[in-house]
Amino acid sequence: MRRKFVIMLAGIFLASLFSFTLLPAPAAAGPIKLKYANFPPAPTFPCVQMERWKKEVEKRTNGKVSIDTFPGGTLLKAKGMMDGVIAGTADIGCLCMAYQPGRFLITNAIALPLGIPNAKAGSLALWDLYDKYRPKAFAKVKVLAMFTTAPSNLMMKIPIRKLEDLKGVPIRASGGAAQILKAWGANRVGMPMPQTPEALQKGVVKGLFSSLEVMKDFKFAEMCKYVTMTQTPVYPFAVVMNMDKWNSLPKDVQKVMDDLRVEQSRWTGVYMDNHVIESIEWSKKNQNVEVIELSKKEKARWDKLLEPITAKWIKDMKAKGLPAEQIVADIKAFAKKHR
Ligand code: 3IO
Numbered sequence: 001m002r003r004k005f006v007i008m009l010a011g012i013f014l015a016s017l018f019s020f021t022l023l024p025a026p027a028a029a030g031p032i033k034l035k036y037a038n039f040p041p042a043p044t045f046p047c048v049q050m051e052r053w054k055k056e057v058e059k060r061t062n063g064k065v066s067i068d069t070f071p072g073g074t075l076l077k078a079k080g081m082m083d084g085v086i087a088g089t090a091d092i093g094c095l096c097m098a099y100q101p102g103r104f105l106i107t108n109a110i111a112l113p114l115g116i117p118n119a120k121a122g123s124l125a126l127w128d129l130y131d132k133y134r135p136k137a138f139a140k141v142k143v144l145a146m147f148t149t150a151p152s153n154l155m156m157k158i159p160i161r162k163l164e165d166l167k168g169v170p171i172r173a174s175g176g177a178a179q180i181l182k183a184w185g186a187n188r189v190g191m192p193m194p195q196t197p198e199a200l201q202k203g204v205v206k207g208l209f210s211s212l213e214v215m216k217d218f219k220f221a222e223m224c225k226y227v228t229m230t231q232t233p234v235y236p237f238a239v240v241m242n243m244d245k246w247n248s249l250p251k252d253v254q255k256v257m258d259d260l261r262v263e264q265s266r267w268t269g270v271y272m273d274n275h276v277i278e279s280i281e282w283s284k285k286n287q288n289v290e291v292i293e294l295s296k297k298e299k300a301r302w303d304k305l306l307e308p309i310t311a312k313w314i315k316d317m318k319a320k321g322l323p324a325e326q327i328v329a330d331i332k333a334f335a336k337k338h339r
Pocket of ligand 1: 046174191194209210211214235
């Protein structure tokens with residue numbers, strides 16, 4: 001009796017071993033799942049481009065890849081994005097380089113006041129800049145896209161009609177935009193975009209300096225009734241993937257993502273440029289926002305104050321051993337090419 005029982009148990013054991021080895025490995029069963037983190041809320045442009053990329057990758061890999069998106073800093077926040085992706089907290093992350101200006105020296109040069117005309121030219125020029133120099137800052141990740149905002153303008157609770165109106169006024173900006181505000185005599189306050197609504201509400205800042213699509217997407221037009229057109233600088237962004245995760249992907253999936261890099265960068269620039277136009281129209285029509293254009297004479301005073309910025313950047317970066325003059329010349333040439 002007991003012996004029969006033991007033989008039966010051994011049989012079940014062997015059978016289960018057998019069926020286990022015959023079954024496909026569980027990893028091959030479902031699609032490859034990737035986690036994509038983003039720092040601002042879902043309706044804003046970094047998340048709109050994230051959803052577009054997700055849709056295209058899922059479609060072009062015929063469902064072999066499935067991407068879970070995490071907008072609004074739910075997986076990683078603005079300043080922790082790069083390190084979070086390197087550590088593998090997220091597989092993919094979208095970051096704004098202006099929040100870590102000392103970390104992304106070469107790519108942040110796109111935020112110098114060099115007259116980048118729009119987000120499409122900025123995005124493609126930034127891609128070219130990255131592609132030419134392959135900066136060490138990105139050595140630990142796979143870069144999936146690079147893009148910029150449209151040129152920045154002042155979104156304010158008070159009207160700014162001349163330089164004197166800016167003196168000592170607290171305004172939010174990061175990275176290259178912060179240097180420009182300082183040159184104009186404003187009191188620049190640094191923080192990532194998602195913290196800006198509260199800073200405006202509490203009166204910590206009287207406005208912000210960024211691209212105008214946020215008037216609609218963050219509803220800043222409800223608080224900021226004045227826009228002063230300055231049309232400089234752009235903010236640079238990157239989308240990066242954990243390098244081990246990238247290396248683990250099948251070749252055909254890698255090809256889909258590689259083929260999307262420039263296309264996605266351009267798509268985002270074009271989306272941004274169109275969305276800025278929509279946002280200005282909405283702000284004027286629905287929110288009674290006044291758009292202030294500086295006179296030629298007044299604008300010349302503002303521009304004059306920006307002249308030392310690029311010269312100083314070249315001097316500082318040369319001291320760090322970077323080919324700074326060449327970088328500036330390249331950015332101008334790339335922007336012209338993509339105009
Ligand atoms: C930006 C950041 C997050 C969501 C929408 C946005 N539009 C422009 C920016 C640029 C930026 O990062 C900033 O801090 O102004």
